[in-house]
Amino acid sequence: xxxxxxxxxxxxxxxxxxxxxxxxxxxxxxxxxxxxxxxxxxxxxxxxxxxxxxxxxxxxxxxxxxxxxxxxxxxxxxxxxxxxxxxxxxxxxxxxxxxxxxxxxxxxxxxxxxxxxxxxxxxxxxxxxxxxxxxxxxxxxxxxxxxxxxxxxxxxxxxxxxxxxxxxxxxxxxxxxxxxxxxxxxxxxx
Numbered sequence: 001x002x003x004x005x006x007x008x009x010x011x012x013x014x015x016x017x018x019x020x021x022x023x024x025x026x027x028x029x030x031x032x033x034x035x036x037x038x039x040x041x042x043x044x045x046x047x048x049x050x051x052x053x054x055x056x057x058x059x060x061x062x063x064x065x066x067x068x069x070x071x072x073x074x075x076x077x078x079x080x081x082x083x084x085x086x087x088x089x090x091x092x093x094x095x096x097x098x099x100x101x102x103x104x105x106x107x108x109x110x111x112x113x114x115x116x117x118x119x120x121x122x123x124x125x126x127x128x129x130x131x132x133x134x135x136x137x138x139x140x141x142x143x144x145x146x147x148x149x150x151x152x153x154x155x156x157x158x159x160x161x162x163x164x165x166x167x168x169x170x171x172x173x174x175x176x177x178x179x180x181x182x183x184x185x186x187x188x189x190x
Contacts, residue, residue: 008036009124014114015041015100017081020129023169025085027176028127031188032165035095040121041085044113046105111155123162128153130166130179157181 013028015021025041033039082100089098101121105113118126130153153166157179168177175189 006034006036008038009034010038010040010122011125011127012040012042012118012121012123014126014128015043015082015085016129018129018131020131020168022085022129023176024127024129024167025088026169027165027167027178027188029089029092031176032125032127033093033096035093038097038099039089040099040101040123041082041089042101042103042114042117043079043082044103044105044110046110109155111152111159114152114156115159115161118160118162126156126160126162126164128156128164128166130168153179 011028011033013021013025015025028039079102082102086098086100089096101117103113103117114126114128130151157164157166158181160181164180166179170177170187175187178186178188180186
């Protein structure tokens with residue numbers, strides 16, 4: 001897409017080492033961002049997961065103490081996917097400004113942390129990969145359920161102040177299935 005005279009926007013992609021997150025980034029790069037936009041790759045770390053618990057053994061023993069959250073260039077081997085995602089962005093759109101943010105989830109809900117980060121950064125478009133369960137695919141999303149009952153993507157779609165797009169990649173060349181607050185199961189051919 002050409003940047004033209006469009007005003008610069010801030011686009012945030014929720015980055016995880018999953019197929020769904022890779023599809024969300026691929027969609028954002030090919031259909032959502034312009035060259036004068038800023039893209040923020042947001043990774044939410046959960047210190048309570050078993051991967052982070054056992055990941056301690058992968059850290060170098062002579063680490064320098066740091067008061068900031070680890071970045072893509074940080075010492076944690078399990079964050080290499082962020083560097084790969086950033087490089088993919090730079091290859092796909094060399095003029096795009098790309099930033100990586102790593103935030104600890106703490107005791108908060110993942111959706112709450114993403115919403116607060118999108119508000120703090122003044123995000124215009126939030127993109128998240130969505131994994132559909134068989135029951136959601138057959139029955140559709142649940143209505144009038146508490147936030148705890150919704151998956152992260154549905155919670156973000158319903159509660160985000162900015163436009164939120166949940167992306168599902170459908171096959172290698174089949175396109176994307178998109179969900180927003182106003183459009184459900186919108187099919188975008190690749």
